[in-house]
Amino acid sequence: MTKNQRLRRVSGVVALGAALATLSACSLGEEQSSGVSSGSLGAADELDGVSVTVAGKEFTEQLILCELTAQALESTGAEVKRQCGMSGSNTVRSALVSGKVDVYWEYTGTGWITHLGETEPLSDPAELYAAVAERDKAENGITWLEPAPANNTYAVATSNENAEKLGVTTLSDYAELVRKDPSQATFCAAAEFLARDDGWPGLQEAYGFSLPSKSTSEVAAGVVYNSVDKGAPCVFGEVFATDGRIAALGLTQLEDDQQFFTPYNPSANVRDAVLEENPKVADVLAPISEALTDETLQSLNAKVDADGETPEQVATDWLVEKGFVGD
Known part of the structure; x- marks a missing residue:
């Protein structure tokens, strides 16, 4: 296959993948369940009686993260309502702060610059995470769970x-x-x-x-x-x-050899009230976060954007492959 043929194929499938992802996000009813069973994340009844609203933004990576979270919690017995595909960082952030949703994945750089209004960049990922997590918990009652090693900067x-x-x-x-x-x-x-x-x-x-x-x-x-x-x-x-x-x-x-760009490590943001009542929510999500490297997210994103798969199926396949949930 020539480079032009490869380009046309990838471009066409990218467009199809984006369309499918958007349609998928729009078609998710609040009560829809993935039907996955329990795996290494916890017993099937560990979160019985817990109701959680999971949200995410409208682009591919966020649609996948939203589904990963929803399916992980469902596998341990939680009743999950989905609000995947919300338009823009400010929209989903406002929903979290107001209590309309309970958890979504945000990026440390977005938290620092957009939500907390800081103008001085912090280039060290650990320093940035600590600063964002401390301020957001104190000021807004939001817990930033341990971030993934992936850096979508x-x-x-x-x-x-x-x-x-x-x-x-x-x-x-x-x-x-x-x-x-x-x-x-x-x-x-x-x-x-x-x-x-x-x-x-x-x-x-x-x-x-x-x-x-x-x-x-x-x-x-x-x-x-x-x-x-x-x-x-x-x-x-x-x-x-x-x-x-x-x-x-x-x-x-290209390698950012002088570490200029602000880190954008994804972290599950959860309302403190949810974790106070159900601290095991954090335990369920921790192994997922730890496994999300740059290479992993690139691969998962490509399955939607280049291969035309849906975020729901990509999330299920990966969770099953890792043993996090049962088939």
């Missing part, structure tokens, strides 16, 4: 072919390329990344380079992946580190 990527041809594998390499030959360092990004201090302006300052504006293209976030794979209109671009299209399209993610 901003990143810069290029095609494997261009990474090898240009000898660029780190952001320091990229900065050197900009200084030597900016025409080879063309860059695509969404408007938000181009304007954020923890995005393009801060990246250029941290790594000491300045790419001419004629070499920078503003595009929709979803367009970046195919653009850098084709090398047009840009050779490099903004991506999210756990996106399944990185592997599906054969892209190289």
